[in-house]
Amino acid sequence: MLLEAESVSRAFGGFLALSEATLGVERGEIVGLIGPNGAGKSTFFNCIAGDLPPTGGRIVFDGVDVTAAPAEEHARRGIGRTFQVPATFEDMTILENVMVGAFLRHHRTRDAHAKAMEVLRLTGLEAQAQQRARSLGTPGRKRLEIARVMATEPKLLLLDEALAGLTPSEIQRAIELVRRIHATGMTIVIVEHIMEVILTLAERVLVFNQGRTIAQGKPQDVVNDPKVIEAYLGHHHRRRRARKAEP
Amino acid sequence: MRLAWGPIALWAALLLFPLAVSVSDSAAFLDDVGTTLILAAIGASAWNIVGGYAGQVSVGHAIFFGSGAYVTLLVYELWELPPLLGLPLAMIVAVLFAVAIGLPSFRLTGHYFSMATIAVAELVRLVVSNWPLLGEAIGIQGPATPRGWWDLIFRSSVPYYYIDLAVLAFVLALTYAMERSRFGYYLRAIRAGERAARSLGVPVLRTKLMAFMLSAALTAVAGALYSFKLGFVNPESGIGILVSVQMIIIAALGGAGTLYGPLIGALLLIPLQSATNTIWGGGGSGLTFIIYGGIILLLARFEPGGLIELWRRVGAATFARPKRGAADAA
Numbered sequence: 001m002l003l004e005a006e007s008v009s010r011a012f013g014g015f016l017a018l019s020e021a022t023l024g025v026e027r028g029e030i031v032g033l034i035g036p037n038g039a040g041k042s043t044f045f046n047c048i049a050g051d052l053p054p055t056g057g058r059i060v061f062d063g064v065d066v067t068a069a070p071a072e073e074h075a076r077r078g079i080g081r082t083f084q085v086p087a088t089f090e091d092m093t094i095l096e097n098v099m100v101g102a103f104l105r106h107h108r109t110r111d112a113h114a115k116a117m118e119v120l121r122l123t124g125l126e127a128q129a130q131q132r133a134r135s136l137g138t139p140g141r142k143r144l145e146i147a148r149v150m151a152t153e154p155k156l157l158l159l160d161e162a163l164a165g166l167t168p169s170e171i172q173r174a175i176e177l178v179r180r181i182h183a184t185g186m187t188i189v190i191v192e193h194i195m196e197v198i199l200t201l202a203e204r205v206l207v208f209n210q211g212r213t214i215a216q217g218k219p220q221d222v223v224n225d226p227k228v229i230e231a232y233l234g235h236h237h238r239r240r241r242a243r244k245a246e247p
Numbered sequence: 248m249r250l251a252w253g254p255i256a257l258w259a260a261l262l263l264f265p266l267a268v269s270v271s272d273s274a275a276f277l278d279d280v281g282t283t284l285i286l287a288a289i290g291a292s293a294w295n296i297v298g299g300y301a302g303q304v305s306v307g308h309a310i311f312f313g314s315g316a317y318v319t320l321l322v323y324e325l326w327e328l329p330p331l332l333g334l335p336l337a338m339i340v341a342v343l344f345a346v347a348i349g350l351p352s353f354r355l356t357g358h359y360f361s362m363a364t365i366a367v368a369e370l371v372r373l374v375v376s377n378w379p380l381l382g383e384a385i386g387i388q389g390p391a392t393p394r395g396w397w398d399l400i401f402r403s404s405v406p407y408y409y410i411d412l413a414v415l416a417f418v419l420a421l422t423y424a425m426e427r428s429r430f431g432y433y434l435r436a437i438r439a440g441e442r443a444a445r446s447l448g449v450p451v452l453r454t455k456l457m458a459f460m461l462s463a464a465l466t467a468v469a470g471a472l473y474s475f476k477l478g479f480v481n482p483e484s485g486i487g488i489l490v491s492v493q494m495i496i497i498a499a500l501g502g503a504g505t506l507y508g509p510l511i512g513a514l515l516l517i518p519l520q521s522a523t524n525t526i527w528g529g530g531g532s533g534l535t536f537i538i539y540g541g542i543i544l545l546l547a548r549f550e551p552g553g554l555i556e557l558w559r560r561v562g563a564a565t566f567a568r569p570k571r572g573a574a575d576a577a
Binding site for chain 1: 444
């Protein structure tokens with residue numbers, strides 16, 4: 001087991017944003033975290049990434065307890081993450097952005113440069129290497145974030161809504177990229193609220209609602225789970241779906 | 248690939264400046280202005296490491312400048328040692344100050360960090376102004392007459408000019424190497440976004456602290472060079488807030504976070520200051536404030552990246568228009 005999160009909770013003052021979430025991820029898996037807005041999936045994600053220390057439970061990564069470790073320690077241990085709202089280094093070039101990531105494992109500039117170029121080829125950003133990050137639009141930024149974190153050579157890749165805000169054709173290209181990365185043996189945890197994406201990518205999903213995990217399993221099974229349908233669409237749709245299924 | 252003739256011409260002009268003005272009637276005055284300019288460029292370049300590259304706008308750098316100026320003169324005052332020998336000690340004092348200020352205040356970001364540094368600098372200025380050992384409000388002096396070359400007392404400004412120019416070359420060479428190293432990339436990443444930098448494994452607090460220490464040590468050198476030349480320092484000229492503000496204005500005017508920004512800023516601002524001081528008399532410090540304020544307004548409103556950024560933009564617009572959004576198509 002690469003990642004084991006056990007009964008992870010996070011409270012903000014008196015508000016319990018995440019209550020006892022448990023997740024185990026095997027090496028090479030793609031796991032999806034889904035749920036409506038405010039369900040706690042991003043909170044859970046940020047706990048795993050080390051951005052938000054949990055107020056309860058524990059997180060073990062690669063045999064080491066990282067529950068209370070700071071974000072940079074998570075990166076060093078091999079947990080890489082992207083941000084929901086891309087946090088690219090705007091004034092730096094795309095190559096320089098990726099080099100910052102590459103410097104984690106390659107201390108010499110020449111080695112970091114070589115690693116960054118390799119990642120830029122993988123992610124298809126090679127041609128824009130010398131442009132500043134600010135020249136990119138949303139799809140480019142999301143791609144750059146993935147490139148930057150891949151340069152840190154993570155064991156676990158955490159993607160936070162890597163596809164939100166993209167057009168269908170951009171989504172298709174982004175899915176191809178995630179598949180290509182997965183094919184290299186990367187373990188991936190992806191937060192997404194676009195169902196279509198999860199269905200095509202994840203082997204297993206964890207569904208959140210109101211701070212709790214309400215279902216877990218294969219995507220096809222989960223989307224037909226009445227609890228999940230209710231969480232996403234409300235009572236009305238569950239009844240409608242049920243009526244449709246009857247005859 | 249940009250041509251390197253720009254920097255070459257700049258360095259050649261700086262090297263030849265005292266020779267070129269030696270034919271002028273006011274050579275001594277011009278040499279003095281030139282030395283002040285180089286000294287200001289050193290201070291601003293030192294500030295630039297933490298204030299520009301790392302984006303941590305310290306308004307307390309006068310403490311480090313003051314450490315350099317005071318400690319070098321103090322070793323003469325106490326033990327009659329040449330001020331030059333006080334330099335290593337001055338740098339150590341500045342670095343200790345940097346650690347003491349940086350450790351608690353780097354947990355603050357943005358304006359809060361700047362405000363904390365102002366507060367500490369004013370506190371230190373008040374302590375120095377009331378400390379008999381440091382001459383209270385009057386200040387302290389170095390040797391009045393040279394006991395040997397090591398006292399670094401010259402009648403002309405020209406030797407100081409070349410000493411300062413060598414130090415400036417050293418500081419910029421160091422900055423150049425830093426820009427290309429992991430440390431330099433990490434500083435720029437921190438300026439662009441601490442949270443993202445941390446997620447890529449950048450040890451943010453440690454990196455900021457190291458930049459602050461390096462910057463403090465180099466600023467202390469600037470302070471020491473100041474006291475070598477003037478042979479005198481008081482709380483206002485050593486630790487006054489104007490000392491910090493001048494470094495910031497010069498670096499920001501030329502371009503904070505760029506190699507040549509501070510030098511270019513000094514090339515513009517110092518002659519301007521000297522001119523106003525000459526025209527309206529030495530008491531023109533009020534006018535200096537007005538000029539600083541005006542520059543801050545113009546930069547904040549029109550070009551936060553400074554003159555170098557303006558130059559790049561105008562150059563880019565003239566020679567090659569990058570297609571916005573072209574990268575997204577790929």
